[in-house]
Each structure stands twice: as structure tokens, then as C-alpha cells.
Amino acid sequence: xxxxxxxxxxxxxxGVAPAFDPVGLPAxxxxxxxxWLADAVALGVPEPHAMTLATVDADGVxxxxxxxxxxxSERGWAFAGHRTSAKGRQLAANPAAALSFWWQPxxxxxRVRGRVEPASDAESAADLAARxxxxxxxxxxGEWMLWRVVPERVEFWQGRPDRDHVRVVYRRxxxxxxxxxxxxxxxxxxxxxx
Ligand SMILES: Cc1cc2nc3c(=O)[nH]c(=O)nc-3n(C[C@H](O)[C@H](O)[C@H](O)COP(=O)(O)O)c2cc1C
Numbered sequence: 001x002x003x004x005x006x007x008x009x010x011x012x013x014x015g016v017a018p019a020f021d022p023v024g025l026p027a028x029x030x031x032x033x034x035x036w037l038a039d040a041v042a043l044g045v046p047e048p049h050a051m052t053l054a055t056v057d058a059d060g061v062x063x064x065x066x067x068x069x070x071x072x073s074e075r076g077w078a079f080a081g082h083r084t085s086a087k088g089r090q091l092a093a094n095p096a097a098a099l100s101f102w103w104q105p106x107x108x109x110x111r112v113r114g115r116v117e118p119a120s121d122a123e124s125a126a127d128l129a130a131r132x133x134x135x136x137x138x139x140x141x142g143e144w145m146l147w148r149v150v151p152e153r154v155e156f157w158q159g160r161p162d163r164d165h166v167r168v169v170y171r172r173x174x175x176x177x178x179x180x181x182x183x184x185x186x187x188x189x190x191x192x193x194x
Contacts (some may be wrong), residue, residue, distance in 0.1 A: 010072060013101040013159045014104075014108055015103075015104050015105045015107040015159070016082045016105065016106065016107070017033075017106065017107045017158060017159055018039060018043060018106055019087075019107075020158045022158075022166055024189050025168060025179060025181075027176070027177055027179075028074075028168040028170075028177055029154035029156075029177060029179070030072055030073065031170070032154075032156060032170075033072055033110060033154070034072065035154075036086070036103075036108060036110065037046050037049070037072075038068075039106065040103045040106060040108070040157070043105060044105060044108050045103045045104070045105050046105075048101070048119075049068055049104055050066055050067070050068060050069075050101075050130065051066070051067060051068075051069055051070040051079075051095055051099050051100060051101045052064050052065070052066055052099065052100040052101075053065060053066075053079055053087065053097055053098075053099055054097060054098040054099075054100070055087050055090040055091055055096075055097050055116075056090060056094045057086075057089070057090045057093060057094065057123060058090075058093035058094065063086060063087070063090060064086065066073070066192070067079045067080075067081065068080075070127060070146060075148055075150070076114065076148030076149050076151060077099055077112050077137045077148060077149045077151065078119065078123070078146055079099075079109050079146070079147055079148075079149075080127045080128075080144060080145060080147070081119065081144075081145065082139070082143055083142070083144070083145045084143065084147070086137055086144060091116050091147060094119070094129055095115055095116040096113075096114070096116060097113075097114070097116045097147075097149050098112065098113045098149075099111065099112040099113075099149055100112075107158065107159030107160070107161075108156070108158055108159070109156075109157040110154070110155065110156055110157070111154070111155040112151050112153075112154050113149075113151065113153045113154075114149045114151040114152040114153055115123065115146065115149075115150050115152070116147050116149055116150070117147065117148050117150055118145060118147055119146035119147060119148060120140070121148050124144055124145045124146040125141075125144075125148045127131065127139065127144065130146040138178045143161070151170075152172050153169065153170065153171050153172070154169075154170045155167055155168070155169045155170075156168040156169075156170075163184075164183060164184065165180070165183075166181065166182070166183060167183075167186065168180070168181050168182070169182060169183040
């Protein structure tokens with residue numbers, strides 16, 4: 001049994017937050033994600049391209065697992081896996097997902113939500129071809145798929161030593177992207193709008 005007091009004794013948010021000025025942010029969340037991923041690499045975050053992918057099955061039951069990010073562009077956040085896997089079946093039934101990145105050494109997290117679109121067969125084949133021979137072994141043609149989360153909401157969370165954590169929330173509307181900067185006191189308002 002894991003004891004609550006013991007868990008509370010473990011450090012959390014123990015990384016070193018880099019400077020982050022939420023004024024003058026890019027209009028598009030992809031640009032901020034690119035900048036934060038570059039920071040994560042430069043500041044030594046291990047495997048910053050690992051992320052949690054959450055999906056929902058045909059009965060509405062959620063599921064989540066760790067995947068590797070395959071690309072980010074205006075088309076979305078790309079990931080790949082087996083078409084016949086649990087995630088493949090869940091996405092066929094319910095093409096929506098959330099992604100979560102946690103970059104512990106720099107106390108940053110990113111969340112992405114949106115619908116999921118399959119990439120073209122050629123893009124999926126190209127992703128499979130780019131894998132190592134060992135990783136390609138035994139995968140039938142057409143079995144490997146690339147998908148993209150087309151973002152509707154992207155949240156950037158910067159933890160701070162004084163606990164005045166900053167959240168920047170981008171939402172897509174008919175005119176493009178808007179973003180809000182949330183501090184602890186405004187987070188409740190954001191929750192009410194979701
Ligand atoms: C760091 C890490 C990276 C992974 N990357 C992938 C990946 O890119 N694609 C994939 O299908 N599974 C990847 N996996 C395995 C998945 O976590 C998962 O076990 C597998 O995709 C089956 O999930 P499912 O049964 O929910 O479909 C990775 C696991 C870890 C720990």
C-alpha cells in the first residue's frame with residue numbers, strides 16, 4: 001500500500017522554471033509549442049517528444065498511453081501506431097483525443113484537445129519507412145497509421161517557484177486563434193467557460 005504521507009514527502013514541481021513572459025505571445029499555439037519544445041531540448045529535458053495520448057472508446061470509457069510525437073504543423077500534432085491497436089479502434093469509433101506533455105526539469109506542461117484525422121496512406125507509409133528496421137519488422141502494409149490531433153484548445157502551463165503558476169489557453173474560433181493568460185485567480189473563470 002502506498003502511503004499518503006510518504007507521497008506528500010516526495011518533491012513536486014521541483015524543476016527550474018525558465019523565464020516566461022506571457023506578454024507578446026504568438027497568435028498561433030503551434031509557434032509557442034515549437035518555442036517551448038526547443039527550450040525543452042536546449043535545457044536538457046529527456047525525451048521531450050514523449051506525450052500521453054488520451055482517447056475514448058465506443059462506450060465512452062477513457063484510455064491513455066505514452067506515445068512519441070511525430071510532427072507539429074498547422075495541420076495538427078501527429079502520432080503513429082497500429083491501426084488495429086486499442087487506440088486505433090477507439091479513434092475509429094470516436095475520432096477525438098487529448099495530448100499531455102510534462103517537462104519536469106523546466107516545470108512546463110502542454111495540453112492539446114481536438115478531433116483526430118487520419119493522415120494519408122502515403123504519409124503513414126512514409127512514417128513506417130522512417131522507423132528502424134527492427135521497429136518495422138512484422139508490420140503488415142496498411143497496418144501502421146499516422147494520425148493528427150487537429151487542435152481546438154491548447155494550454156501551456158508554466159509552474160513558478162512562488163506558486164503563481166501561469167496558464168496560457170489558446171482557443172480556436174471562427175476568426176482563428178484567441179488566447180487568454182490565466183493566473184490562479186482567473187482559473188476558476190476559465191473552468192466555468194469550458
Ligand atoms: C516512451 C514511449 C514511447 C512510445 N511510443 C509509441 C508510439 O509512438 N506509437 C505506439 O503505437 N506506441 C508507443 N508506445 C507504446 C504505447 O504506450 C502503448 O503501449 C501502445 O501504443 C499500445 O497502446 P493501446 O493498446 O492503447 O493502443 C510508447 C511507449 C513509451 C513508454
